[in-house]
Amino acid sequence: MKKILVLEDDETIRMGLCYILKTKGYEPVPAENIAAARELFHGCSLCLLDVMLPDGSGVDLCKEIRQCSNVPVIFLTCVDDSTRISRALDIGGDDYVIKPFDSAVLLSRINAALRRSGQTENSILDELELTAIERELLGYFRLNRGRVLTREQILSRLWDSRGEFVGDNTLSVRINRLRAKLEKAGTDGRIVTVKGVGYKWEV
Numbered sequence: 005m006k007k008i009l010v011l012e013d014d015e016t017i018r019m020g021l022c023y024i025l026k027t028k029g030y031e032p033v034p035a036e037n038i039a040a041a042r043e044l045f046h047g048c049s050l051c052l053l054d055v056m057l058p059d060g061s062g063v064d065l066c067k068e069i070r071q072c073s074n075v076p077v078i079f080l081t082c083v084d085d086s087t088r089i090s091r092a093l094d095i096g097g098d099d100y101v102i103k104p105f106d107s108a109v110l111l112s113r114i115n116a117a118l119r120r121s122g123q124t125e126n127s128i129l130d131e132l133e134l135t136a137i138e139r140e141l142l143g144y145f146r147l148n149r150g151r152v153l154t155r156e157q158i159l160s161r162l163w164d165s166r167g168e169f170v171g172d173n174t175l176s177v178r179i180n181r182l183r184a185k186l187e188k189a190g191t192d193g194r195i196v197t198v199k200g201v202g203y204k205w206e207v
Contacts, residue, residue: 005031006049008114011041011065012080013057017103021052024107030114038065045069046161049147050117055081055092063092070096072157075147076117080105121149132189137162138182145195145205154202179203 008030012018015036022032033048035041038060045051051069053062066077079092079100089100098117101110134142144161145153159175183195193207 005029006118007031007033007047009033009035009041009045009048009051009053011035011038011052011057011062012054013037014054021110024111028111038062041065042068045073045075048075049143050076050078050114050121052078052080052114053097055079055083055088063095063097066092066096073147074121074149074151076121078113078117121147132185132191134182134185137178138185141178141182142186145203146193149193149205149207152198152201152204156202158202 006029008025010018010021010025010032012021012034013036018034018036022034025032033044035044038057041051041053042065051066053065055062062079066079069075069077076098077096079089079097080103081089081092081100082103084102092100098120099113101113132142140162141158144158155172155175159172162175179195186194193205196204196206198204
């Protein structure tokens with residue numbers, strides 16, 4: 005089940021968004037402010053970010069996210085201002101939805117963003133027989149498509165997400181096994197070694 009961050013300070017809207025997402029098979033991850041969202045976006049397949057929040061701007065948070073992740077970001081804004089919207093998209097946002105919004109339109113935008121990032125419901129994450137850590141590895145690579153991930157970043161991600169110790173040698177073995185499964189399945193994407201740095205996902 006794909007996790008979607010829901011950053012919205014209005015409790016009624018936040019609860020409504022979470023309900024809509026649950027009915028469509030997503031797992032909402034609610035956050036009422038930027039401080040909470042900053043800790044929760046890791047592991048999410050998409051981020052819904054309100055623009056104006058008590059402790060800052062969703063646009064600024066998007067800028068932070070883009071420093072370490074390519075996860076799709078959709079802005080929720082009540083201001084239909086082309087200048088502000090352009091800035092939000094230029095800084096790394098994938099789309100925006102004007103409040104009040106139609107739930108069907110929002111879901112269409114979410115699905116489109118997930119498709120563009122290669123995260124469809126029939127993705128290889130669902131089709132391949134992978135171990136829990138292999139799924140976490142593949143999901144992490146796909147969320148950061150084209151971005152070089154250091155071994156330290158990957159090890160930290162696996163430790164944080166599963167609470168299991170994964171050593172450097174073990175990481176090499178797991179990546180090689182994942183590569184073999186991907187090649188056997190004939191998937192479009194592949195894990196590329198960046199010598200002396202780490203790995204990246206290429207399609």
